[in-house]
Amino acid sequence: MDINEIIKPENLVFKRTELMTDKTLSYCPGCGHGTAHHLIMEVVEELGIQADTIGVAPVGCSVLAYEFMDIDMTQAAHGRAPAVATGIKRLWPDKYVFTYQGDGDLAAIGTAETIHACNRGENIIIFFVNNGIYGMTGGQMAPTTLEGMRSSTSPYGRDLASMGHPIKMTELIAQLPGTVYVTRQAVHKAANVRKTKKAIHKAFEVAKEKKGLAFVEIVSNCNSGWKMTPVDSNIWMEENMFPFYPLGDIKVDGKIVKDLMSDLM
Amino acid sequence: MAKMRGAIVVDIERCKGCGVCVVNCPTDTIGLSKEVNGKGYHYSYMEYPENCTGCTNCAIVCPDGVITVYRLKVE
Amino acid sequence: MSEIRLMKGNEAIAEAAIRAGVDGYFGYPITPQSEILEYLMMERPEERTGMVVLQAESEIAAINMVYGAAGTGKKVMTSSSSPGISLKLEGISYIAGAELPCLIVNVVRGGPGLGTIQPSQADYFQATKGGGHGDYNLIVLAPASVQEMADFVELGFELAFKYRNPCMILSDGLIGQMMEKVEFHEQKERTKDFDQSWATTGKTKDRERNIITSLNLDPELQYEHNLKLQEKYKRMKEDVMFETFNTEDAEFLLVAYGSSARICQKAVDVARSRGQKLGLLRPQTLFPFPEEAIAKLSKRVKGILAVELSAGQMVDDVKLAVNGRIPVHHFGTPGGKIHSPDDVLKAIDEKLLGGF
Known part of the structure; x- marks a missing residue:
């Protein structure tokens, strides 16, 4: 059968969402940021809420997220995205407002803003892309860098005694009454992408109901920072990141659905 | 028996040749080309087009959204 | 109402x-x-x-x-x-x-x-x-x-x-x-x-998206910005705004803003009652600074005293406005202490009138 018989408009089953701009993504080859961007915009497109959605870009690799997502966006100072989103949401209570943040932004410099936006139960969505490293500045140790993991500022591996422990922000904020839906997903495999998309749909539903904050962590790779090929980095992520940052829902409809204590052991 | 035949179209110049689609393809359809695109990347292509079922796995994991998928039911 | x-x-x-x-x-x-x-x-x-x-x-x-x-x-x-x-x-x-x-x-x-x-x-x-x-x-x-x-x-x-x-x-x-x-x-x-x-x-279909950002990685664009x-x-x-008190015939000028200007107003009243021809200019906008008004007055008065609740900050802008034409002095009280009209009068006598 000739390929051209298949490649016809009536047989189209998947194309890139129109809510991504034509700009080439600034991310490294194989970086999960791109997949996460596409998923969020696919959901915004499917819900038909482009005119009702305002995003907040962080400082980090995704600082230029506003170049790629075809919605009104505000670029926040490092770590302050949840406060910026709070300001927008309080003044536009009927719009969907989300932040898109990395681990350095959300779990180090912006810890206070993250925790307090969650605790106030702001009706916003936080997308948290965790790759355990500072990507944009060149692969320094992040708050979520694993024990023993090498980075440019932990060249001999993260030493817990002197550098502290990797922080599980998602489990932490799940315990705050202001969060309604808290989940951890990934985007490196098709099955994970489909689950993440469902999670993003759920997060926008929560935002619509104005019951509190929805928090979607996406564990991702940083092949440049980890110094691996994209495919190898995804295997390394499964073997090393997922045991410490296990995937799945942590809180649904305001109820914790996971044994947090056993996880902390 | 009905069978699904698929095909993908890769936006060659936007492809960064990361290979994530290759390992996500359940039918071993996709490979990375020997040639490079304008940016020097070995872009992905249908190495064994007859294998493709149009499952979309490659397209949805593609970080750069460069893959468009078509599917046709053939008797 | x-x-x-x-x-x-x-x-x-x-x-x-x-x-x-x-x-x-x-x-x-x-x-x-x-x-x-x-x-x-x-x-x-x-x-x-x-x-x-x-x-x-x-x-x-x-x-x-x-x-x-x-x-x-x-x-x-x-x-x-x-x-x-x-x-x-x-x-x-x-x-x-x-x-x-x-x-x-x-x-x-x-x-x-x-x-x-x-x-x-x-x-x-x-x-x-x-x-x-x-x-x-x-x-x-x-x-x-x-x-x-x-x-x-x-x-x-x-x-x-x-x-x-x-x-x-x-x-x-x-x-x-x-x-x-x-x-x-x-x-x-x-x-x-x-x-x-x-x-x-x-973002609606009829317009481009609006982006709020201070980021311009391209130095050419940042330069233009x-x-x-x-x-x-x-x-x-x-939109510069200021008020003047008794500057019409003033020989000496105080420049002060905010609470310090209130104190200076009293000092000007007392000085006037003593026969000293003192005026006051009170900037209401500090940026833009009333530099033109001060420059103009500096052609008519003999000296200026900037009075602030600080070790001397606004005085620099007064000096820039005066551009060396006449002496500009400073009297200030830093650290949360407030000067009285008497303190200002003393400074007027010592710093402003002392040299004349």
Whole structure:
């Protein structure tokens, strides 16, 4: 059968969402940021809420997220995205407002803003892309860098005694009454992408109901920072990141659905 | 028996040749080309087009959204 | 309907904000300005006008809430005092870079560091020379009465929106805490039509998306952006505001703003009764600074004394305006202590008249 018989408009089953701009993504080859961007915009497109959605870009690799997502966006100072989103949401209570943040932004410099936006139960969505490293500045140790993991500022591996422990922000904020839906997903495999998309749909539903904050962590790779090929980095992520940052829902409809204590052991 | 035949179209110049689609393809359809695109990347292509079922796995994991998928039911 | 009340300066700002139809206030408590947030919370502005009032977890969060909210095209403000303003400076720089209108109130206290909660004017440099990183300027208003605390809220928003630039009311603990008669304007409606041309109102099909950002990685674009900002700051000169007292026949001139100007007014009265021909120029805008007015007066008077509750900050701008034509002296009281009219008179005798 000739390929051209298949490649016809009536047989189209998947194309890139129109809510991504034509700009080439600034991310490294194989970086999960791109997949996460596409998923969020696919959901915004499917819900038909482009005119009702305002995003907040962080400082980090995704600082230029506003170049790629075809919605009104505000670029926040490092770590302050949840406060910026709070300001927008309080003044536009009927719009969907989300932040898109990395681990350095959300779990180090912006810890206070993250925790307090969650605790106030702001009706916003936080997308948290965790790759355990500072990507944009060149692969320094992040708050979520694993024990023993090498980075440019932990060249001999993260030493817990002197550098502290990797922080599980998602489990932490799940315990705050202001969060309604808290989940951890990934985007490196098709099955994970489909689950993440469902999670993003759920997060926008929560935002619509104005019951509190929805928090979607996406564990991702940083092949440049980890110094691996994209495919190898995804295997390394499964073997090393997922045991410490296990995937799945942590809180649904305001109820914790996971044994947090056993996880902390 | 009905069978699904698929095909993908890769936006060659936007492809960064990361290979994530290759390992996500359940039918071993996709490979990375020997040639490079304008940016020097070995872009992905249908190495064994007859294998493709149009499952979309490659397209949805593609970080750069460069893959468009078509599917046709053939008797 | 207008209304006359007896109020603290801080309370007057809060009441004026509600009446000006302000859409949002985000703040964090710090002495000597906590009455602003307290008054707003007590007044239930969400019921009076629908105004949003939120106590943030920090000054940093508060200014970033203002940044996000100002990007929606609505009227938003924050307030703090010196150490809190230092924390807000990163956010203020972003707001200036992204060209967003908003109002920031600084009820200044003595520093440096945690300093004291007593009144001071030692944040003049911080307020008028940018303060945060990068080449930027705020519009800076200096109220000298509780009435001006109220009036400058509306004026501040008018100028902030005219130039799409953050505006600061640079007050101090004296004006913030003292009670005076104040007349309020009638309640203004909150705006319902927002400027869709630049604000984050939600992208519709008929327009390009609106991005609020201060990031321009391309130095050519950043250069152009900076030139545009500088051109804007120059244009602000047309909104310079100041008051003069007894300058018509003055031989010597005091320059003072805010609470220090109130003290100087008394000193001028006393000096006049002694037959000394003294005048006072009180800048109401510190940026833009009334440099032309001071330059003009410097051709008529023999000497100028800048009087501030600081170790000497505004005096530099006076010197620049005078450009060496006549002697410019400084008398200041730093660290939260307030000088009396007698202290000023003594300084007039020693520094201003002493050389003549």
